[in-house]
Amino acid sequence: MSVGDASTSPSLRAETFHTSLRDRLLDPRSSPRSGEVTLYWLGQAGFVIEFNRFRMLIDPYLSNSLAQKYQGTKFPHARMMAAPILPDELDRLDVVLCTHRHTDHMDPGTLQPLAIRFPKARFVVPAAVVDEAVKRCEAGIDRLIAVNAGERTEILDGCFVSPIASAHETLDRDANGNYPWLGYVIDAGGVRLYHSGDCIPYPGLEEAVAVHAPHVALLPVNGRDAQRSGNGVPGNFTLDEAVTLARNGGARAMIAHHYGLFDFNTISSDVIDRRITLEKANGFEMFRAQQGQGWRLR
Template identity: 40%
Template sequence: MSKINITTKFIKNLELFIENKSFPSDEVHFTWIGQAGFMFKFKDKLLIIDPYLSDYLSKKYKGKLFPHTRLMEIPISPHKISTVDYTLCSHAHTDHMDPETISILGDNNPKLKFIVPAAEIEESIKRGIKIHQLLKANDGKVLILESGIKITGVAAAHEKLKVNEIGEHHFLGYVLDFDGLKIYHSGDCIPYDGLIAKLKELDIDLALLPINGRDEYRLKNNIEGNFLISEVIDICKSAKIENLIVHHFDMFAYNTVTKEELEDLRVTSSTQLQIIIPEIYIIYKIKKK
């Protein structure tokens, strides 16, 4: 049986979520903001991971084979976010480290710290992050951010593991530990040897995993892939993770899953593995039992 309770409620405006300072201290509240992006509130802190809150890619790839036209509205403008404490980027692909999002967040939030893979420090500066705002993450490295909030880097294989000459990873996932309540965001990832053992040791309460899959056609066109739907289920079961929220769908037509696949996934949810298909403007509340 799951060690946490997850409840939901609708909110019409994410500014209301950001501005709310009255959440109980033993609860984590979070919302999906599209693709791999999530916003978390814990106590009085706001954390964001992999925000893609612009239309940068549709402009960059207009007229190309994969035009990157957004299928989903931008749920909140980065200009309206002025109280974020930490922003995490799992890697340097633009839907995870978007220059038109992170540069605005950095300018509007002078105390903001960005947590990025150590191998991508130079690239993050090129995207608009100021060097004094940066914290380096790496596989196995623990960052204590606040009392009750720490982040652990977990290597990610975006088709493959990628490490620079001094052992710093380019692709990471993160375990967000809120007073012992542990949420694993894999970043963009596929299965690799040792991943399940890492996750078992970390004792994850909730996994946030991408499901847009992979194939040779996309890879040949430089679109690195992610877990298959069957793989995220297998990983959770093998790593004893009892709660799963999927993501990385319904943003780009060439790189998503079908409504039928989502419905099939929804009906496989059980007491052994609760599976949630996230929606924009839904707030998820999690609390230890």
């Protein structure tokens, strides 16, 4: 499949399940078939991505480390939803991708247990934060795959990642030209997913995404404001901005996420659902990430 070949474009189908995520992942009937990719939401920006025999996680936050860190502060980071699965409940894992160093995306309370439980698993991280990633994963440098915007790296057999710079809320680079905030285009056998990490619009982003013509865009929708930014909580796309990026970036569908975990940094699910109804009426496929639902891209 060539980039932008709409005639053979995969379709995204939602599947509801009534078991735990652990049992769902253990059930061989839910595994992706040849040429398919399956997705499950972990809360916040986290997803399980399965392709062929491989399992990836992106930005998993499966602990309470932020609640412990910020207990008694203005933003206590208490969970509004429990982690749908814990690190020791996973039966296998090949790769973890972290888009940047913030704890809800690169969480020591999640990554360290995973590194121990799965000693062959590797970690894709921005080259700009390799030293921090080593500490947070407590894994040797040999287990890290350091990447930067503009590259294309094979992370598994037949699966490539192409990072795109993100602005959180600023578009930053270090002295070596590496971007600390990244989004990832994951190309799994020709099925392309774009996960922006934490990001706001900036000139050239739509064009950078459109080059890859992702089939599905996984985008945060919790927005931003002066109160959050002024208290050390940099923001993300608004719902309008996320939909605009997905459409103008050539995505065939969008899954809205990064809501519903912290009460000071979220958006109402009803607001997302109303937008989904509107977009579908206008011919654009859109979903809200939620527990008890998976997606099959085929």
